[in-house]
Amino acid sequence: MRVTAEAKAETRQRILETARQLFAASGYEASTTREIADAVGIAHGTLFNYFPNKEAVLATLVADATAGLHIDFDRRSPEEGSFEEELFAFVAAGLRKLKPWRKQLSVLLETVLNPLTTAAADGSESMRLWHLETVARLAKHHGLGDLPPVSLQLYWTLYIGLLLFWSQDGSPRQEDTLALLDSSLAMFTGWLQSEKPSPSPNKKGRV
């Protein structure tokens, strides 16, 4: 029997939803791919047709959680904040979306959240791309021109560091993460401004 694309998409979605529930109930470490497959009602091996491993399931859930963030952020009512402040608001909005996955983020450190990874599977690469596109667009809007790759890499490294700090943050309501975000962005924007980038050659503002 041929499995239609529609059925495939539906199975994939069921795997993700079941995994989300299992991770929430039993924790990421305690949940196995076999349990996920059993709960979905598919053979254990079938699950691997959709995701290469449990970590990829988690990476997709994390990427999906923040998928619409950049669109929401672009649609928000405009505020007269500085680049640093807008960037803070953008990252903070992402943290709100990622909150259910906070403690699991460190699992992704060696792979999709590795700052040197550029070609991860299952949507995490797109998460990186749209995140950095939004940062670049904000920088341009604030007159900082087109951010060079080194600036974006520096930013991504800081961002990943922040996520990892957050995943382990034991302070009340993770307030230390807010302080770290504030410090990191002040450092990043201070560095950007000291770099004094030349004006963008692209007047149409492509990002």
Added chain:
Amino acid sequence: MPPTIEELMRALPDEEPREPATLGEPLPVASRRQVPVGRWRRLRLLSTLQAKIGAAYLFYWVRGWFKKAEHRERLLAETHWQTAASLFDSMSYLRGAVMKVGQTLANFPDIVPQAFVETLERLHYEAPPMHWALLREMVHNELGDDPENVFASFDKQAFAAASLGQVHGARLKTGEEVAVKIQYPGIARTIREDFRNFFLFLLPGRLSKDWEYTKNQFDDLRRRLDQETDYVVEAATLAKVRPLFRDDEGIVIPRVYPQYSTTRILTMERLGGVHLDAYLARNPSQEERNEFARKMIRAWYRMFYAGRLLYSDLHPGNFLFMEDGRLGVIDFGFMLPFDDELWELMRLMDRAFTTGRREDRIAAVKAWSWISDDPAEADFLRLTEEFADWEMRARYCGGPFDFGDEADFRQGIDLFSEMLRKRYNKSRACTPVIARQHMGWRALLYRLKARVEIRPLAEEEVKAAGWDRSDYA
């Protein structure tokens, strides 16, 4: 003659001071540690300008104590001070600690140069604010939603800086105008960590005979500052203090809104009015100033005798002079509740305050500081008794007391400085807090140039303590 800012800046230690031999390795390492808390550019601003001026002034002051000392002793003191100043400079709890030091020093306008007072005044009220995005996350974290959803309206601009945060105006959905005090994220932990580091600085003194007293006093300060970071404690204090005052007394303690308050956010009724400098700038009459002074004194006595609480944060930023003549008292973070042991000592003090007899003062200070009849402690006893007399005479003499008398005020400062210089620190753990509040309230009344009779006020208020005072005569 007071030093100029330039002289103060020159008095500062170098950027990279040599590390004194008296300190172990962990301290310099710890002092250079970057603490990822706070908004570093703001903190750097504080640490490189206001804090340096503050540190320089203290350095200048401390140097003055050693004018007549042996060269070796002077050098040792300077080395210690340079280390303290450089360590202080590198600390990230500056927002809290510098403002605390600043608030205390700003009470001495005739001792510190005017430019310094102005700098510290800016520290009181004009510290650079948290930006809106950070603030919104703090409110969301603490109250579960964005400020624009929690409140009917919320001012994005802070109207005041608190020592550990900032204060915003807002309106509740039920219509009340409120002041929302929001703490900087992570400041509580950073204060705790920096206190630990600062304690390491004190370690070279551990062999001195009075080390235990120093250590206990330091611990007491640390505990109180730590408590100040918990706004739930402050809300409870406000709820306890507010019912102590009647509406017709003209003393206003803001109402707390517990449903909008957490450990990091305190939502209170917003009081109008201006701070001391703005009030004095209107050239109020002597009687108007006296009336506000009486309210300050009454508020302080009421909390003391009826509430068994010492209001220790006596600096100009904590009082509001309201248009209708009422006095607003705000900020109840730094309070000293009297336990039974302290309360009994306060009863002894009351006897001395009331009778004015030297033997009663001596008995009180001996009990307070465990001073024996050993001749080695004779000078300690003399000085402590003289300082107590300076503290008490405004009350026991009766009649209007001129708190604006510069000579009298300076005598208190000189006695206090002499005790510090002679390192007479054998005393109760809370002594620095009590000394701070006493100097604070005398300085406030001095700046008001108040001429008031405090004995009847004290006699009226002390009744709430329920002490048997029949044997005072």
